[in-house]
Amino acid sequence: MAPVFYLFYMLCLNLSLLCVLFVVTWNLYWRGGFAWDGSLLHFNWHPVLMVSGLVILYGNAAVVYRIPFTWKQRKLVCKLVHAGMMFxxxxxxxxxxxxVFDFHRGFNIPHLYSVHSWVGLSTVLLFSSQWILGLVGFLLPYSTPWIRSSLKPVHIWIGKVILVFGLVSCISGINEKLLLTLNGMIAVPYSTLPVEAVFVNFLGILIVAFGMSVFGILFVKKWQRPEDGPESTHLLLSEGTP
Structure with missing residues (x-):
């Protein structure tokens, strides 16, 4: 069981690195680099941070409990790692x-005019609510076993929904950025698939592949962490793996 899991997990990690490498390279090589000064370069942080945080780090945090060598660790440690990565x-x-909001204000661009922006903002708001729900339901010592057992399936389901929304947000955002920038360059419109378009389309494929690898790990029941005995509430965390 473990060798097969680690093949999937190594695929997940390699796709993680490739996604981050591709999105950083795109914005360094074709989009001019990064700045935090309200200029055009200010926007370039947006795709890098959203792909790295909302998809890659989130997806890796979601599979922490599935890694077999962590099963020998106390659940307390795994919970802290999971919560810390999610934060x-x-x-x-x-x-x-x-x-992106700073960039829009600097160039007098309307906020929240596209489907991408609506889905992206909704995803982050749902993510924020989910993290607070996890903190209250699983990390605070006064949470009762009944609350934890009732909250667990909801927490897991919402977590998967957030990952789907994150993937949709990033893919739609990448496509929107290419349409807005390349179609403004008459010599190399997006429809002719210049090198930048090909490179970024591959980034989109990598993001989808990463999401599939994460869901592949999450849906295999035998890769779930075995249930432990109750933990002391004096250690901050309570029983019930989210």
Whole structure:
């Protein structure tokens, strides 16, 4: 069982690295680099932060409980790692939203005019609510076993929904960016598939493949962490793996 899992997990990690490498390279090589000054380069942080946080780090945090070598660790440790990774993913997502809103204000561009922006903002808001729900339901010592057992399936289901929304947000955002930028360059419109378009289309494929690898790990029941005995509520966390 473990060798097959680790093949999937290594695929997931390699796709993670490729996605981050592709989105950074795109914005460094073709879009001019990065700045946090309200210029055109300010926007370039948006795709990098959203792909890295809302998809890649979020997806890796979702499969932490499935890694066999972590099963020998106390559930307390796994919960803290999971919650910490999710918090960093949320922080990167919020910074990514800040980058695009700052850019829009600087160039007097209307906010929230596209389907991409609506889905993206909804995803981050749902993610924020999910993290707070997990904190209250699973990390605070006064949470009762009944609350944890009732909350667990909801927490898992919403977590998967957020990952789907994150994938949709990133793919639609990449396509929107290519349409807006390349169609403004008469010599190389998007429809002629210039090198940048081909490269970024591959980025989209990598993001979809990463999402599939994460869901592939999550849907195999035998890769779920075995249930442990109750933990002491004096250690901050309570029983019930989200």
């Amino acid at each position: 960093v993913a949320l922080l990167l997502s919020v910074l990514g939203l800040s980058a």
